Amino acid sequence: MKNLIRMIAFSLALVVFGGADLRAEPIKIGVAAEPYPPFASLDASGKWVGWEIEFVDALCAEAKLDCVLTPIAWDGIIPALNAGKIDVIAASMSITDERKKLIDFSDRYYRSPVRIVGLKSKKMDATPAGLKGLVLGVQASTTHEDYARKHYAGSVAEVKIYQTQDEAQQDLVAGRIDAIQAEAIGLDSFLAADPGKSCCEFKGDVPDDPDILGLGAGLGLRKDDAALRQTLNAAIKAIRANGRYNEITAKYFSFDIYGD
Incomplete structure (x- = not known):
């Protein structure tokens, strides 16, 4: 009976967390290895800096996720996601129907003309x-x-x-x-x-x-990572509501980049 209870509990955990505990190991955040200032680039010390880097840091802090930046060449970033080399794409990727055939997206986090x-x-x-x-x-x-x-x-x-x-x-x-x-x-x-x-x-x-x-930039995720997508969507909404999004944006831009 105890073994049965453990099996049921484990099965429920898989359902709730989409097959993995989101906090059990670091979430690998894929950023484009090529510089794209002011969103992401390497400073003189070799540290990743920019609006998108600070945005990701704020999201991970809000969601209490242990995140690790993982640079990936842009033209291989979707294959890297689906192969499990990274867990999230955070590289100003536009949400398009063509890409939705391959991956899922979070809610929009900015939109630029x-x-x-x-x-x-x-x-x-x-x-x-x-x-x-x-x-x-x-x-x-x-x-x-x-x-x-x-x-x-x-x-x-x-x-x-x-x-x-x-x-x-x-x-x-x-x-x-x-x-x-x-x-x-x-x-x-x-x-x-x-x-x-x-x-x-x-x-x-x-x-x-x-x-x-497309409809703006979104975080790219594997299609079976529904729980992680929900967690990140909630974090996007939270940092926009608590002012953290605007605080980061004001350091880089003189206008609201979220878009209408």
């Missing part, structure tokens, strides 16, 4: 007509690559793919491409400091395409 930044010396806007004949840089395996291929590639512009956003920005500064497409929040940081502010300027927000650009 998508814009074009280009050389001051080149006249352009964010429309297909405005980019005709130009070279546009985007990061590989992102919604920006998908959007650019659909709306600008071919007869409109030459779309050049980069493994990191930083590489695209470096080529723009060097004049090897005419423009880049990325989230407004990240590009604002690029334009606020040299050499971005010297060479380049905002050219316009791209027309929205929710099917590609």
Whole structure:
């Protein structure tokens, strides 16, 4: 009878915690290994810093989870999640229907417009007509690559793919491409400091395409981790309600990045 009771209790625990006690071992938080300031980058001492890093720290503290940052190359981050190498993706990943076929997402934790930044010396806007004949840089395996291929590639512009956003920005500064497409929040940081502010300027927000650009950034999770998703959703709601979210945001941005 005692063994039966233990088995029932263990089975109930598996149901409640989705197959594992969330606090039994560290939660591996996957961040993109490539720098993406002001969200995540390495400082001079080799420590990860940025808005998204502080956001994750606040979430884990609120949920009382032991979390460990685990850098993963961006183009392999979803396979790493599903292979169990990480437990959560925290890398400004847009919530899209295509990605939902592979993974689950938490609630949105920020949403940024998508814009074009280009050389001051080149006249352009964010429309297909405005980019005709130009070279546009985007990061590989992102919604920006998908959007650019659909709306600008071919007869409109030459779309050049980069493994990191930083590489695209470096080529723009060097004049090897005419423009880049990325989230407004990240590009604002690029334009606020040299050499971005010297060479380049905002050219316009791209027309929205929710099917590609998604509904904002969410934490990526395996489809069988419902309990962890619920825990993180509750933590997102809590830090927005108690002011911690706004406190972190004010250190990096002059506006509310959560979005309407």
